[in-house]
Amino acid sequence: MSDSTQSTIKWRCPSNIAIIKYWGKKEHQIPANPSVSMTLSAAFTEIEIDLTKKTNPDTVLNYFFEGKKNEAFEKRILHFLPAVSAWLPVLSTHALTINSHNSFPHSAGIASSASSFGALALGLLDASYPGKYENDRQSFLKEASRIARLGSGSACRSMAAPFCLWGEDEIFSGSNDEYAVPVGPVHPVFQNIADSIIIVDDSAKAISSSQGHALMKDHEFAAQRFEQAGKHTRELLAILGTGDWEKFIRITESEALTLHAMMMSSPTPFLLMKPGTLSVIQTVQSFRKEENLPLCFTLDAGPNVHILYPADISISVRPLLEEIQKTGNYRIIQDQTGKGPEKLR
Ligand code: DP6
Numbered sequence: 001m002s003d004s005t006q007s008t009i010k011w012r013c014p015s016n017i018a019i020i021k022y023w024g025k026k027e028h029q030i031p032a033n034p035s036v037s038m039t040l041s042a043a044f045t046e047i048e049i050d051l052t053k054k055t056n057p058d059t060v061l062n063y064f065f066e067g068k069k070n071e072a073f074e075k076r077i078l079h080f081l082p083a084v085s086a087w088l089p090v091l092s093t094h095a096l097t098i099n100s101h102n103s104f105p106h107s108a109g110i111a112s113s114a115s116s117f118g119a120l121a122l123g124l125l126d127a128s129y130p131g132k133y134e135n136d137r138q139s140f141l142k143e144a145s146r147i148a149r150l151g152s153g154s155a156c157r158s159m160a161a162p163f164c165l166w167g168e169d170e171i172f173s174g175s176n177d178e179y180a181v182p183v184g185p186v187h188p189v190f191q192n193i194a195d196s197i198i199i200v201d202d203s204a205k206a207i208s209s210s211q212g213h214a215l216m217k218d219h220e221f222a223a224q225r226f227e228q229a230g231k232h233t234r235e236l237l238a239i240l241g242t243g244d245w246e247k248f249i250r251i252t253e254s255e256a257l258t259l260h261a262m263m264m265s266s267p268t269p270f271l272l273m274k275p276g277t278l279s280v281i282q283t284v285q286s287f288r289k290e291e292n293l294p295l296c297f298t299l300d301a302g303p304n305v306h307i308l309y310p311a312d313i314s315i316s317v318r319p320l321l322e323e324i325q326k327t328g329n330y331r332i333i334q335d336q337t338g339k340g341p342e343k344l345r
Contacts, residue, residue, distance in 0.1 A: 005053040009127045010344035013118035015043040015110060016157045017195060017298060017306050019252050020233050021259045022166065024216030024226065028083075029149050030177045032216060033229035034167030036236050037157040037180075038193060038308075041338030043104045045115035049123040051094040059085070060095035066106070067099070077120065080151045084121075087147055090128040098123075104333060110197065110304075113209075117151030118144070118158035122341050141341070145179035153213075156180045161340040162191055163240060171234055187243030192337050194311040196321055199331040200276040201303045207263075207270050209301045215266040225262055229255075245294035245310075252308065256299040263301075274303040276328050281305060283327070287320040295320075311336050 016037040024032035054060060059081055063074035077098075085091050100119065104110050121144045126133075133140030141159040149156035149166075157164040160182035168177045175181060216222050232251050239247045263270050277299070284297045284307055293316055295309035309317050321332055 006051065007127075008048060008050050009123050010046065010048045011119050011122040011126065011341060012044050012046045012344055013115050013122055013158050013341045014161075014338045015040045015045075015104075015112070015115040016154065016164065017300065018154065018157070019163075019248075019255060019298065020229055020236055021255050022153055023213065023229075023259055023262055023301075024219070024222060025153060025213045029153050031153060031167045032222070033226040034165060034169050034175065034233040035154075035157070035229070036163060036165050036183065036233055037154070038163055038195070039158060039161035039338045039340055040195060040335045042335040043110050043115065043197075043333070044102070044338075045112065045119040046101045046103070046344065047116075047119035047123050048099045049127060050097040050099075051090065051127055052097075053093065054095045057092040059091050062095075062097045064097075064099045066101055073100075073116070077151075080117070083150045084124075084147045087143065088124045088128045090124060094127070096124075110333065113152040114154040114158050117148045117155035118341065120151065121145075121148035121155070122159075122343075126343065142179050142181070144341070149179060152209075154209075159341060162186055162193075162337045165233070165237070167233070169230060169233060172237065183237060183240060186240050189243040189245065189310060190240050190248070192311040193308050194314055194317070195335040195337075196307040196317070197333040197335060198280050198305040198307065198324055198328075199333065200280060200305060200328065201274050202331075205272060205302055207272065207301075212263060212266075212270075212301055215268060215270075216262065218267050219262065219265070220267075221262065221265060225258065228258065249288075249294065249296040252296045252298050256297060259301070260299060272302050273299070276330070277303045277305060279328065280324055280330075283324055284320065287323075291316065291320075293317065 016039045018037040020036040022031050022035035125144050145156040145159040157166050157180040163183040164180040165183050166180035169175050298306045
């Protein structure tokens, strides 16, 4: 941190959508299986951290979301900070006022914890070590990923693009349970993927992701699921290199449905899909068959549907989106592969 008593740091961090799903974790946010995600572009969090020198080492934090004090998320951050304070000396030297803003509407049904904790980790790490990583962006992003993971697991996958791998697998040297790494090489056909997010329902979920992860602990099918995720990860990474859309579709949809199958078959079964979710899935699959186009769906832990396809066939996909919009009167958020986090001046 600089010697001046006051300074400001700003970062933008994108959200991400998992292709291979992280569902189940061990202590300290260590994932039960590897996961692979695509980094988004339009869905991001921007954070502004105002730092003021203080004399007392206790953490001083004021957190505002969209201009308003947000005590619920401030509490979550205060719970997260002790776990990462050893890596963030700024916490003991400065009082923090954080202003956070999302590019997507609050009720859009897009999980904001990935981009929020991602942005927070980037800002706090940058504030702690000004200049240290100036010529080593990769190490900076690796450390930010490690810190973000302790806030929310999926947040660690927002630090690189277009795809990230989180979780150790002996086949991929450099893969790690503590942070995500970029995946490569990625074939050109997977470098620019459009993601049309169909907001089937934007109400608060009955079961949070964290509760869902916990239910994997005594899950009857946990071992098979974790093994399958490892197998899918290896297959997907090969596919990303060769550019095979057909295989990408098979794995992506299998992962989405398996995630929800795990929820439905967990010790306390629960269901996050809505009738509209199934209807959109069926419309996507019929359209794919009729038009013979490379597109597929994926789901996160909720009822909304992400439709993925090469951005350069967007015009051909438009009739599908119009049909979905007309039948369900759903809001659609348009996103695509992004480039990763960005420091703002
Ligand atoms: C279904 O990262 O939200 O979206 O680590 O408890 O914050 P916590 O969970 P979170 O879980 C994401 C689950 C998922 C799949 C994924 O993104 O891989």
